[in-house]
Amino acid sequence: MDRRPFGRTGLSVTSICVGTSPLASMPDLYGYAVDDARAEATVEDVFDGPVNFLDTSNNYGAGSAERRIGAVIRRRGLPEGFVLATKADADPGTGDFSGERVRRSVEESLERLGVGHVPVMYLHDPEYHITFEEAMAPGGAVEALVALREEGVVGHIGVAGGPVDLMRRFVGTGVFDAVINHNRWTLVDRSAAPLMDDAAAKGIAFVNGAPYGGGMLVKGPDVQPRYAYRETAEPIREAVRAMAAACAAHGVPLAAAALQFSLRDPRVTSTIVGVSEPGRVAATLDLAAVPIPSELWDELDRLTPPSGGWPA
Numbered sequence: 001m002d003r004r005p006f007g008r009t010g011l012s013v014t015s016i017c018v019g020t021s022p023l024a025s026m027p028d029l030y031g032y033a034v035d036d037a038r039a040e041a042t043v044e045d046v047f048d049g050p051v052n053f054l055d056t057s058n059n060y061g062a063g064s065a066e067r068r069i070g071a072v073i074r075r076r077g078l079p080e081g082f083v084l085a086t087k088a089d090a091d092p093g094t095g096d097f098s099g100e101r102v103r104r105s106v107e108e109s110l111e112r113l114g115v116g117h118v119p120v121m122y123l124h125d126p127e128y129h130i131t132f133e134e135a136m137a138p139g140g141a142v143e144a145l146v147a148l149r150e151e152g153v154v155g156h157i158g159v160a161g162g163p164v165d166l167m168r169r170f171v172g173t174g175v176f177d178a179v180i181n182h183n184r185w186t187l188v189d190r191s192a193a194p195l196m197d198d199a200a201a202k203g204i205a206f207v208n209g210a211p212y213g214g215g216m217l218v219k220g221p222d223v224q225p226r227y228a229y230r231e232t233a234e235p236i237r238e239a240v241r242a243m244a245a246a247c248a249a250h251g252v253p254l255a256a257a258a259l260q261f262s263l264r265d266p267r268v269t270s271t272i273v274g275v276s277e278p279g280r281v282a283a284t285l286d287l288a289a290v291p292i293p294s295e296l297w298d299e300l301d302r303l304t305p306p307s308g309g310w311p312a
Contacts, residue, residue: 001050001285004269006083007205009156009177011119013083015263016284017053017207018046019274023068024061029229034276039068045278047072050285052082055180055207055272057124058105059089066112074114086113087124087160088145097129099144106148121145121154122180123170125161132169142175158205164195171198178269182209183228185268187217187261188239188305196267205269208262212273217258220244239305246299256290257300263288 003012022030023039034042046054056065066086078084088105090097106121123145126135135141145157158178159170171179179199184192185208192208199206211217215224221237244254262271273284 001052003052005205006120006156006269007177007199008203009205011083011156012081013053013205013270014051015268015270016051016281016288017055017085017270017272018051018281019209019272020054020056020065020069021060022274022276024065026061030276032276036068036071038277039065040072041278042275042280043069043072044076046275046281047076047079047082049281051281052079053085053270054082055085057087057089058109059087059092059124062092063108063112066109070112070114078115083119084113084115085120085122085158086118087122088141089124090129095129097126097135097141099139099141102141102144103148106153110153117153117155119155120158120178121148121156122158122160122178126159126170127161127163127166132166135170136173142170142173146175158207160207160209164192168195168198171195171202171204174202176204178205178207180207180209180272182272183213185262185265186211186213187243187258187300188213188227188236190304196265200267206267207270207272208265208268209272211262211271212255212258216240218255220254236305239303242303243300246296246303250293250296252290252292252296253287256287257292257296259284259287260290260292261300 001014003014006013023034025034027033056069086109088102091101123141148154149157156177159176160180161167167179167181181192181195196206213227214229216227221240226232247254247257262268275281
């Protein structure tokens with residue numbers, strides 16, 4: 001696989017990053033359960049393959065994703081050159097997202113993963129717990145992350161969240177090395193463009209999450225009518241139906257176009273694709289290799305719905 005510079009960090013990552021929230025077994029979110037054996041077999045498959053970038057979080061399944069990844073790391077270690085990323089999360093009981101909580105979250109993640117250091121640590125979904133001002137305040141979450149970077153506990157720090165304007169404020173501080181944004185740079189929602197431009201201008205890695213919008217851009221809106229796990233207006237579903245028909249006319253799976261839409265953008269350092277079982281990485285690589293003619297891209301651009309109805 002091609003590898004791309006991870007912003008200004010000196011790291012090099014594959015253009016596809018394996019997402020691990022499905023491995024935490026959250027049937028209420030995904031509609032299926034994943035047991036320990038299947039999750040660990042999936043991680044083994046990732047470590048044996050060409051992808052060198054894996055993303056997880058302190059709060060996926062109350063830590064179960066990290067524990068399952070850690071079980072494999074303890075058995076075999078990380079492959080050479082592998083980039084492991086996780087996220088510092090608010091306290092799941094109290095919502096505390098102070099600097100002290102960030103340190104505890106990082107300690108929990110390191111213990112579960114069985115490592116003493118992670119290359120990348122993100123501040124995860126601050127929009128649900130604290131304001132920008134609270135995050136940046138003395139003694140706050142961002143100061144704690146910076147200190148952990150200076151102490152060598154984490155290699156590089158990022159911020160991961162949804163609202164584009166809020167992510168732009170964090171990127172604008174110059175503190176972060178990377179940013180994850182999700183569901184906002186896809187075939188049907190292109191609202192992350194200003195954030196991507198900011199990141200590129202500052203040499204910050206932009207990691208694109210959820211290129212399939214939670215499944216609609218794989219299964220189609222009649223099978224998965226929700227986009228980003230939310231109810232979706234009919235004009236959006238109509239646009240996806242039209243895109244699916246255009247792809248079918250060219251013999252291209254809708255999922256291939258959705259994935260490659262992200263992969264083909266030079267501002268995107270890596271694209272996170274969640275996996276739930278062995279073989280999913282190989283299937284993703286197959287989608288990434290499907291030839292897509294330029295006229296199909298032109299048609300998909302014309303079918304993109306207006307951006308005004310999306311959340312910020």
